[in-house]
Amino acid sequence: MADVEHIIGLLLGTEDDWPRAYEALVDRLGPVVDGSGRKHRLRTTRVTIEPFNLRDKPRHSLVIDRLAYWYYHPREWLKKVSMMDDVYLLNSPFTFQSMEKHAAYCAMMRLGLKVPETVLVPYKHPLENSRWAYTAARYNQSFDLDEVAERLGYPLFMKPYDGGAWVGVSKIQDSAELHAAYDASGERLMHLQQSVEGYDVFSRSLSIGPETMVMKFRPELPMHDRYAVEHGFLDAETGDEVVTISRLVNAFFGWEFNSCESLVRGSEVFPIDYANACPDVALTSLHYYFPWAMKALLRWTTFCVVTGRRFQVDLNTRRYFEVADRTDLTYKEKLAAYRKLADEYFDTERYVDFCASRLGHVDELVYDWVDSPDFDALLVDTVRATYPASEHERFLAHFRGLVGAWVADQE
Template sequence: MPDVEHIIGLLLGTEDDWPRAFEALVKRLGPVKDGAGRTHGIETKRVTIEPFDLRDKPRHSLVIDRLAHWYYHPREWLKKVALMDDVYLLNSPFTFQSMEKHAAYCAMIRLGLKVPGTVLVPYKHPVENSRWAYTAARYNQPFDLDEVAERLGYPLFMKPYDGGAWVGVSKIDNADELHAAYDTSGERLMHLQQAVEGYDVFARSLSIGPETMVMKFRPELPMHERYAVSHNFLGAGPGMEVVTISQLVNAFFRWEFNSCECLVRGDEVYPIDYANACPDVSLTSLHYYFPWAMTALLRWSVFCVVTGRKPRLDLDTARYFEVAARDDLSYGDKLARYQALADEYFETERYQDFCASRLGMVDEMVHDWVTSPDFDELLVDTVKGTYPEAEHEMFVSHFRGLIAAWIHDRTH
């Protein structure tokens, strides 16, 4: 029997592919020893939703949350177990609730990142509230939407201040499109944001703990083709900047399972979206990169529970803002200091040592699993649950080919 036992909870919505993968890898991993020689047993359990007493003691050591950004009952359970019981969470429900995309823009602008010009415009149709008419009559100022757009400059984007999955996002090239998009925004509060024209690369980075994978993203293509299998598509400088921005955002807000989108034009990096409470880790989206994502998620989760890492609910933003206020530091110097703050938060050096000394077998274990019939069964089941029957054979072949490319690159 292990000396210590841990449960990693999976709080899930409609997903089944990556949870099955993660569960399979945890079972294959077996007990892990800590620095004192104690063995830690780890198992997974899917979290169910039911009444909970605020004084109940959870059995979980860590919860991977994929649901609470929109389902409020489990979100309040997560807050309770973090505040009262020190359960470790991926991600923080506190900051994802109060510091969505709008607050993330504000914070990163203050830190000096190259966020495109952004304006928050009032509701087209405000949410229902009996006090609205009185408040609007006294305090709402009339504004010229065309003037706001012209000040930012066409083309631009209109997008929800808190949205995700590209819902409600419109590219706008002229006044007619501007008013059409605003008229249909309804009760959604919208940003207007400058477009970055002539960019060279759309980079989407997925960060899990201190690990980041930067991928070439093609948003105009169908989901199964959006992540290009491409290596070294960014120069060393922009590539490092994209990684630093991703890890800076996550350390600043205590997000540990999050994706970031940046547009790269020449050597300039423009972050445009970096508050994703439920980043895409689907097998049919990530394909080639899916084994890496599962490996990183396994390593970070195990590191957190075995080392007894405690949740940090305080943000300590002053340390970041002190760097931002330094006039004697260049942009590159500030990025280096932000990276150091992120490394401190994620205990990057300790994590790397833990992976080398305690999880050295994980890469080979994941390779063996990906080449096994069990993984192929998962792939086939995922395709059948995602695409129409007439397309099953085509997509099974498509994703098998991409996974074969990962296996080849991993072994050559």
């Protein structure tokens, strides 16, 4: 049987660190043998943006998209290659509207998750439209912003319904801050959301396919210090709930490369931000956890192309809603049912077996690469591109220490 080649397309914006890492690991992977004995080889290419005929046939088997959540031309190309050519995508371009937070909040509230109370308020300054004045005069109801805020209770957060990277997010303590933030929102549509006060842990979980890494997150610190290298900060049951919520969100919307932020207070988990079309996987952010992320991305993309996994355009949301509507199930039982649906979506059992039987060498492959001069050269280039020259030595020592700790922990 002839070998099969799979081209993995990388649709990128400004980032270069993790793409170089992923490309290096694919080059080192070698052939992967499927159940019939056929060899599969992966090759990467960076996707360029140019005019495309809707009947053009793409070369790619799979595309990792990090751009189309804001750049519409490649988004439409992704829709075309998924619908017409069965190219596999890690995040569905058809649910990017949900990446604007609002639909994601609604869906997870519908499923009974402990999303804080949230109100969408009208624009402070509506977008320019010739029909606005007539529509507003006839249909817009006046409202008391202070009353809305008081019903939610201070402190609260004002955040863009379509935001990301904490841009435009304000913590509001009183009426004066409320009005100042609303006045500054301009043409951005904003949510008001209850603050979860007195939480014990802020967690951010990064999920790639059916794998999830739950990390202790410290948003008040600079980006290079936000992910704490700490283990056992959640008990087993709470940690499992955080993982379940992360995978539930992804399976529900057809996202396979996404992060989820949750606040844990006592034994309760409150998901607050879980719609991230371009989750943080920067080497200078993840540091200790970066090798895991690259390993998971390599394993999942290989599994998808070698097994012929099909990209799902349709969302089976009704199956989740049927669980949500059952009155005979406790919250814990509903989470277990959602986890089962998520595992079915990700084909988790088959994936685990595939990794064990076909990709057993990946752990050693990634270890050897991270412990090599090639990885250190990537780290040096990344630090030089990210920080001013006066801070290069400091940050090289910082990240070498953290990555070195990961290497030591694998021994």
